[in-house]
Amino acid sequence: MFSKACTYGIRALILITQRSNEGEKIGAKEIAEVTATPEPFTAKILQQLSRQGIIQSVKGPRGGFYLDDEQQNTPLYTVVAAIDGDQLMTGCGLGFLECSDEKPCPMHAKFKSIRASINKMLQSTTLKDLSNDVEGGLSFLSLKN
Amino acid sequence: MFSKACTYGIRALILITQRSNEGEKIGAKEIAEVTATPEPFTAKILQQLSRQGIIQSVKGPRGGFYLDDEQQNTPLYTVVAAIDGDQLMTGCGLGFLECSDEKPCPMHAKFKSIRASINKMLQSTTLKDLSNDVEGGLSFLSLKN
DNA sequence: ATAATAAAAGACAAAAATATCTTTTATTTC
DNA sequence: GAAATAAAAGATATTTTTGTCTTTTATTAT
Numbered sequence: 001m002f003s004k005a006c007t008y009g010i011r012a013l014i015l016i017t018q019r020s021n022e023g024e025k026i027g028a029k030e031i032a033e034v035t036a037t038p039e040p041f042t043a044k045i046l047q048q049l050s051r052q053g054i055i056q057s058v059k060g061p062r063g064g065f066y067l068d069d070e071q072q073n074t075p076l077y078t079v080v081a082a083i084d085g086d087q088l089m090t091g092c093g094l095g096f097l098e099c100s101d102e103k104p105c106p107m108h109a110k111f112k113s114i115r116a117s118i119n120k121m122l123q124s125t126t127l128k129d130l131s132n133d134v135e136g137g138l139s140f141l142s143l144k145n
Numbered sequence: 146m147f148s149k150a151c152t153y154g155i156r157a158l159i160l161i162t163q164r165s166n167e168g169e170k171i172g173a174k175e176i177a178e179v180t181a182t183p184e185p186f187t188a189k190i191l192q193q194l195s196r197q198g199i200i201q202s203v204k205g206p207r208g209g210f211y212l213d214d215e216q217q218n219t220p221l222y223t224v225v226a227a228i229d230g231d232q233l234m235t236g237c238g239l240g241f242l243e244c245s246d247e248k249p250c251p252m253h254a255k256f257k258s259i260r261a262s263i264n265k266m267l268q269s270t271t272l273k274d275l276s277n278d279v280e281g282g283l284s285f286l287s288l289k290n
Numbered sequence: 291a292t293a294a295t296a297a298a299a300g301a302c303a304a305a306a307a308t309a310t311c312t313t314t315t316a317t318t319t320c
Numbered sequence: 321g322a323a324a325t326a327a328a329a330g331a332t333a334t335t336t337t338t339g340t341c342t343t344t345t346a347t348t349a350t
Contacts, residue, residue, distance in 0.1 A: 001146060001233055004308065007240040014251050027326065036241075041309050047328060060317025061325040088146055095152040096181075096288040106159050106275040106284040110266050117262060121255050130251040139251040143241040149338065172296065186339050192298060205347025206295040291350100298345070308335070315328070320321100 006083040009045045010130075011035035013079060014141055016055060016065050017072050017131035025064030036145050045083065052082050067127065076130075077122035089119050151228040154190045155275075156180035158224060159286055161200060161210050162217050162276035170209030181290050190228065197227050212272065221275075222267035234264050 002010075012031045019026045028046055032039035046065055050057045054074060057065050067074075077089065092099035092108070093115075099105040133139045147155075157176045164171045173191055177184035191210055195202045199219060202210050212219075222234065237244035237253070238260075244250040278284045 001238060002240075004240065007238075010252070011239060029326090038309060040311075043327080044309090050327085057327060058317075059315070059325085059327045061319065063317065063326050065327090093146060093152075094156060095147075095149065095290060097290055098288040103288065104284045105288055106279055106286060107155070108284060109278075110270055114259070114262050114266060117259050121259060125255055133254075134251055139249045139253060141251060143237075143243040143248065143250055145240060145242055174296090183339060185341075188297080189339085195297085202297060203347075204295085204297045204345070206349065208296050208347065210297085293348100293350080295348075296346090299343080301340100301342080303338100303340070305338070306336080308333100310331100310333070312331075313329080316326090318323100318325075320323080 001088070002080065003084050005041070005045050006080055008035070008037040008042050009049060009083050010076065010079060011037060011141060012042055012046060012065075013049070013055070013067075013074075013127050014130045014134060017067055017127045018135060018141075020066045020068075020072065021131065021135075025058060025062070025066045027064040031065070034142055036142070049079075049082065054079060054082060072128040072131075073126050075123050076125045076127075077119070079127075080122060089115065089122065146233070147225065148229050150186070150190050151225055153180070153182040153187050154194060154228050155221065155224060156182060156286060157187055157191060157210075158194070158200070158212075158219075158272050159275045159279060162212055162272045163280060163286075165211045165213075165217065166276065166280075170203060170207070170211045172209040176210070179287055181287070194224075194227065199224060199227060217273040217276075218271050220268050221270045221272075222264070224272075225267060234260070234267065 012035055015031055015034055016026055028043040029039060032042045046055065046057070049055045054071060055065050055067055056071070057063070080088070092105055093111040094105045094107050096105050099108055134141050157180055160176055160179055161171055173188040174184060177187045191200065191202070194200045199216065200210050200212055201216070225233070237250055238256040239250045239252050241250045244253055279286050
């Protein structure tokens with residue numbers, strides 16, 4: 001469903017959101033450790049998210065990554081689109097370019113409601129939502145791969 | 146969502162089902178042309194599906210691929226599992242191994258109903274269903290990529 | 291039997307995704 | 321200002337996916 005880069009990115013963002021709420025920044029090394037992801041690869045993804053304005057970064061001692069208040073309201077949709085593109089959310093399930101309601105591929109109808117619920121979920125779930133659940137003990141970010 | 150191999154495989158299977166209903170076999174070359182897929186790659190996927198008992202194949206002149214009656218009732222689930230595995234249907238959305246209802250990842254709850262509808266769709270849709278829609282003009286298999 | 295046909299198998303090639311390593315730049319602390 | 325720190329950037333490596341090509345095997349038709 002999502003690429004590894006995307007799952008690593010989401011995991012990292014949830015953790016950064018948590019720390020940001022505690023007024024802390026967090027470095028790539030600790031992010032990789034806590035989220036069980038390969039550090040240099042995760043660092044690359046964070047770089048990309050920073051360039052795209054999804055996170056803030058500060059170089060140097062006591063530097064690291066954080067999210068400002070506005071960024072904590074970023075919906076998952078934006079994150080997934082930034083890393084994986086929007087093929088999952090808008091593209092044809094069988095990979096056809098010309099597929100549409102008017103000229104549907106054989107899976108078009110079957111896919112429609114599924115795509116709708118994926119989109120709804122991605123648009124209505126923010127980083128803050130996910131981080132709140134972890135904070136409240138409803139879910140866990142530190143699981144093994 | 147699906148790999149290219151999987152979308153090519155599904156496209157091919159729908160066409161083979163149509164032809165099988167007309168009592169015809171169809172060769173890899175024509176399959177690739179009609180479904181707009183790379184021929185040798187599609188041929189490889191068909192080989193794999195044949196080994197896995199999802200399609201029948203006959204070598205030599207007038208040979209080709211076809212589905213027997215039972216195989217036409219194969220649900221998409223079986224096809225997707227055969228080509229892509231069942232990570233999409235059963236795995237964790239964030240890629241964690243240990244994710245479960247008891248110890249859920251941050252996206253677990255959000256994903257649950259989506260995964261359920263994906264599974265339901267894949268289990269309840271057969272190759273024959275999809276081929277019937279194409280046959281009835283409700284959907285189209287020959288679209289551009 | 292022979293020739294023609296079409297899938298099977300296996301080797302090979304290219305591209306994309308994943309992962310790592312090194313050097314540079316910015317920032318902070320002393 | 322110098323040293324230390326941590327992200328940015330860029331080069332490189334590995335693996336997986338996608339795609340192609342060649343040879344072999346089975347079948348059919350003549």
